[in-house]
Amino acid sequence: MKNHSAVDIFLSFYAWCCAFILTSAVLTILGYLLFHGLSSLNLDLIFAHTPVMDALFLKKQVFGGLLPAITGTLALIFLSMLFALPVGIATGIFLSEFARSGTRKILGLMFDIMASLPSIVVGLFGFAVTIFLHQHFFKQLYPCLLISALCLAFLVIPYIIRSTQIALESLPPQVRLTGPALGATRTQNLWYVLIxxxxxEIIGGIILAIGRSAEDTAVIMLTGAVATAGVPNSIFSGYEALPFFIYYTAAEYANTSELMKAYGAALILLFICGGLYLFAYWIKRKVR
Incomplete structure (x- = not known):
């Protein structure tokens, strides 16, 4: 008993230490960004010298401010989720409720491999496909917002599939039998009871997918993000995005003021992600 007690104490102490180290690292990063970037957060950072109302109503283009990058980031998240959610949730439902054992194992392995793909590989593949389509089918197609959104959707679909599948498979048997016991069909039981x-848990996977699509840089730098493009006027145009702006500015800044803009952009990106997480968490609470 003494040995078991010592092991329990050690494991508990180790778990607390790991949690403390992880929390300290996150707080250190946040504190560092706040210390360096909070002073640069102002309207000039977002709108530069453009009047605020003219910029918001697209009467004048913003150059030198982060409004185009913020707009491009939000459009990128919306489009990627628009493509990924229906496919990911439907595939997760198929694997959990309709696929045979052999099919489930094969597809599960494929989706696990997809989830492990480096984002730079997905971006390179999207760039290669764009060049192929441009040369043989669509001469007007170039790397653009649509291509980036499709690549990001491909990148996050495995997370949505797995979270949906695991959430449905984890339901207790008595829940699964409730609908059929009341005379519901398989589809009715799935739609009104299981989902x-x-x-x-499904929304939890969606939250992770939103975070991944908001912060990825490798994919968008190969498939449409540029340093200066203004607010995108269509899904087939180039665009600016906060992750690419942070990477580009931090790598090639000429003075301290430009680096401070990168810190400010990093904070804005964190605020956007935090706002999306809180919105998703609110939906999660409402669903529960």
Missing amino acids: PMAAK
């Missing part, structure tokens, strides 16, 4: 009961 609502698993919705909280």
